[in-house]
Amino acid sequence: MTLFNGDVLVSKPWGQYTDMYRSDNVVFKRIDISPGEEVSYQYHHGRDEFWYISSGHGVLTLDGEDFPVVAGDNFLIDKKTRHQIKNTGKFTLTFFEMQCGDCREDDIVRLSDKYGRQDEE
Numbered sequence: 001m002t003l004f005n006g007d008v009l010v011s012k013p014w015g016q017y018t019d020m021y022r023s024d025n026v027v028f029k030r031i032d033i034s035p036g037e038e039v040s041y042q043y044h045h046g047r048d049e050f051w052y053i054s055s056g057h058g059v060l061t062l063d064g065e066d067f068p069v070v071a072g073d074n075f076l077i078d079k080k081t082r083h084q085i086k087n088t089g090k091f092t093l094t095f096f097e098m099q100c101g102d103c104r105e106d107d108i109v110r111l112s113d114k115y116g117r118q119d120e121e
Contacts (some may be wrong), residue, residue: 013115014039015092027099033058035093038086040113046102049077051085056093059086069093082111 008019014037021028033039033056041061051060053073060067060075061084069075069085077083079101087093110118 012039013037013117015087017097022103025100025103027097027103029097029099031095031097033085033087033093033095035087035090038114039084040108040110040115040117041082041084042108042110043080043082044101044107044109046079046104046107047099048079048101049083050098050100051075051077051095053093053095056087056091057089058093059088060084061086 010017010019015032015034017032018030019027020030031039051074053069053071055071057068057070060069061082062075062077063082085093085095
């Protein structure tokens, strides 16, 4: 069993995330998306995610349907649901993500990615 308690900052082309808690079955992250950036359009086989938008605004895509997001919004993203978030604002879009299930970083299936990455997030 992998267990981590503490903050680990990981830089990404779209911004950064901070692992706040990590075990095999639960992960809690703070995710910061820079203005004009986006995460890949993706899904997961083994985990559900809960997102709470804490600041900024943007657009969340769920299975091809777009939803505007602002601070205070929250979303449950079931495994195998295609999803992506884009920061459409002038300031950082920050949200907290809780993963439940099989929480491996290699359980990301990218459908599209503006940074040209393949299965590495």
